[in-house]
Amino acid sequence: MLDIRGVNKRYGMREVLTDVSFTVADGRMTGFVGANGAGKTTTMRIILGVLSPDSGTVLIDGVPVTASDRRRFGYMPEERGLYPKMKVAEQLVYLARLHGLSPASARRNTADLLERLGLGERARDTVESLSLGNQQRAQIAAALVHDPEFLVLDEPFSGLDPLAVEVVMSVLAGFAAQGAPVLFSSHQLDIVERLCDDLVIIADGEIRANGSRDALREQHGSPRFEIRTAGDTGWIRTVPGITVIDFDGDFAVFEAETDTASQDVLHRAVALGAVHTFSQQRPTLATIFKEVTS
Amino acid sequence: MTNATRPVHTAPTFAQGVWLISNREISARLRSRSFLIATGILLLLSMASVIVGSIVSQNPSLTKVAVVGTALGVVEQTEAFDIVEADTVADAEALVRAGTVDAAVVPSTNADSRLGITVIALDSAPREVLGTLSVSPDLKILDPAQQDGFLAYLVAIGFGIIFLMSATTFGATIAQSVVEEKQTRIVEILMSTISVRALLAGKVLGNSLMAFGQIVSIGLLVSIGLAVTGQRVLLAEVGPAIVWFAVFFAFGFVLLAALYAATASMVSRQEDVGSATSPVLFLVMIPYFMVVFFNDNPFVLAIMSYVPFSAPVGMPVRIFLGQAEWWEPVLSLVVLALSTMVVIVIGSRIYSNALLRMGARVSLREALHR
Numbered sequence: 001m002l003d004i005r006g007v008n009k010r011y012g013m014r015e016v017l018t019d020v021s022f023t024v025a026d027g028r029m030t031g032f033v034g035a036n037g038a039g040k041t042t043t044m045r046i047i048l049g050v051l052s053p054d055s056g057t058v059l060i061d062g063v064p065v066t067a068s069d070r071r072r073f074g075y076m077p078e079e080r081g082l083y084p085k086m087k088v089a090e091q092l093v094y095l096a097r098l099h100g101l102s103p104a105s106a107r108r109n110t111a112d113l114l115e116r117l118g119l120g121e122r123a124r125d126t127v128e129s130l131s132l133g134n135q136q137r138a139q140i141a142a143a144l145v146h147d148p149e150f151l152v153l154d155e156p157f158s159g160l161d162p163l164a165v166e167v168v169m170s171v172l173a174g175f176a177a178q179g180a181p182v183l184f185s186s187h188q189l190d191i192v193e194r195l196c197d198d199l200v201i202i203a204d205g206e207i208r209a210n211g212s213r214d215a216l217r218e219q220h221g222s223p224r225f226e227i228r229t230a231g232d233t234g235w236i237r238t239v240p241g242i243t244v245i246d247f248d249g250d251f252a253v254f255e256a257e258t259d260t261a262s263q264d265v266l267h268r269a270v271a272l273g274a275v276h277t278f279s280q281q282r283p284t285l286a287t288i289f290k291e292v293t294s
Numbered sequence: 295m296t297n298a299t300r301p302v303h304t305a306p307t308f309a310q311g312v313w314l315i316s317n318r319e320i321s322a323r324l325r326s327r328s329f330l331i332a333t334g335i336l337l338l339l340s341m342a343s344v345i346v347g348s349i350v351s352q353n354p355s356l357t358k359v360a361v362v363g364t365a366l367g368v369v370e371q372t373e374a375f376d377i378v379e380a381d382t383v384a385d386a387e388a389l390v391r392a393g394t395v396d397a398a399v400v401p402s403t404n405a406d407s408r409l410g411i412t413v414i415a416l417d418s419a420p421r422e423v424l425g426t427l428s429v430s431p432d433l434k435i436l437d438p439a440q441q442d443g444f445l446a447y448l449v450a451i452g453f454g455i456i457f458l459m460s461a462t463t464f465g466a467t468i469a470q471s472v473v474e475e476k477q478t479r480i481v482e483i484l485m486s487t488i489s490v491r492a493l494l495a496g497k498v499l500g501n502s503l504m505a506f507g508q509i510v511s512i513g514l515l516v517s518i519g520l521a522v523t524g525q526r527v528l529l530a531e532v533g534p535a536i537v538w539f540a541v542f543f544a545f546g547f548v549l550l551a552a553l554y555a556a557t558a559s560m561v562s563r564q565e566d567v568g569s570a571t572s573p574v575l576f577l578v579m580i581p582y583f584m585v586v587f588f589n590d591n592p593f594v595l596a597i598m599s600y601v602p603f604s605a606p607v608g609m610p611v612r613i614f615l616g617q618a619e620w621w622e623p624v625l626s627l628v629v630l631a632l633s634t635m636v637v638i639v640i641g642s643r644i645y646s647n648a649l650l651r652m653g654a655r656v657s658l659r660e661a662l663h664r
Binding site for chain 2: 045048050067070073075077079080081082083085086094095097098099142
């Protein structure tokens, strides 16, 4: 478990992070969402020890993280970085060895990972000769090659084609499934929505929302329902405790003051004829994001 | 989830990190075609200079002179001429006119002649012949110069050029590799893995080893070349200076490498490397121009041999010229080593402060700020 506690950071007069605290739990994919300049990259750099905070700590299972602990992290910086003129496999072996792996296990991990990411045939090519998408895959391999126990990935999906997004998603999910805490930032809210278990929303250097995705949805859930029936839905207007928001023949969106009111609508609809859909509207991540950051 | 014990992690030590980094630097260099070509050219140049030197310094064939009659005894005594005997003075003159001999030596017709011989030449006084046959007063030199002036000039310039070329080649290489890491941002991954100091040390070590290897191979090549071309006397004279040069270079280059790395880390793009490192380039060029202009000025050379930037050139030249006492190179080396340490400390501070700052050039004040 990775704990970020009360982290503050300022550059000169500008306050970049204010009392940032959140937890990345074991085996959970934690999405880190925020606008450009909100402080995501700075936070991640502090977790990795590339930057030092003005105050606050990063804890692993309750113990402050040390320099040698950081070798157990897999890190993918926002701005991609690999040696352009070095061969892919050679580069991964080098990075694995810098993280303390023996030459043999570094080579084994490299071959394994390149295969899984579909780069097996490009192992002996230089990084600069790869397409952008493949460079991105190599970058992800660089974050994973040393069997990290924690993953911190800054925008791992940006610049990936849809196919590569799927590959990377499954690799990351597999990682979390083994019990590793995974923190990843993204501005592609739909991907975060699909992938993350927990969510941390940051704006202007402050954590605005933090918790499991489902709990957040619950918290920000609206009392809105959707209904589509075989006949006209105009009658819903007359049900007590109901406000119709949108209406279009056989389709309606309404807000119910109480649970009984919404159930009342359903009973009547069923009595009148076939009901095709009846569901509570769940807020999208985009909605929650807009709500907490505005 | 509150157990304080963690799995033992086999993190590489500082030394292992430095070793891995320096190995990568070396293999990256060895794979770069431009590096191999530049090294080849440098080695060829130094080899060529030895060969040219040997051709120039080969003893020219003995001067041919025609000798008539009693003059033979005098000329034979000198053992400095290729003698062609002529029967008459007229025959000898004919040989001179024909260009078969450089001069003729005949018995003097002047009774007062002290040497009893006359030298006949075609159009000007044959200085070599006259010099050899003249009687010289006794000569006593109080403070003999140990080396021939022209040779000293060549040796000084040789050290100067090799220092300049090696230092700038490897200095530029290390600067580029620093900016490459910064530009591609791989430096973030590196910094999250090993300490910035280990990173800097590895880069400096790797490139210094390469530079030192180049210097040693040039030194060996020149020494072997001198031995093979029969210039053993020269080898015995230049040899110690070459060894000292290599030792001074080892320290001097580490100092320059740290400066190159630190100044390069202040910029983010390859295009800016040149302007960022130009102050260091200036420091490298100074000793070169100083030896070119002042290699016959013992006072300037003495100062040069103690200033850390120019000591790698200045001290070996003084050793070659025999101007340095035995303790002088040692003292100068201590000065150099101490200043190298100071520069490394300052350089690593600049380096670690500037590495993550992208975009505009980092000012020196910002880079030194803690």
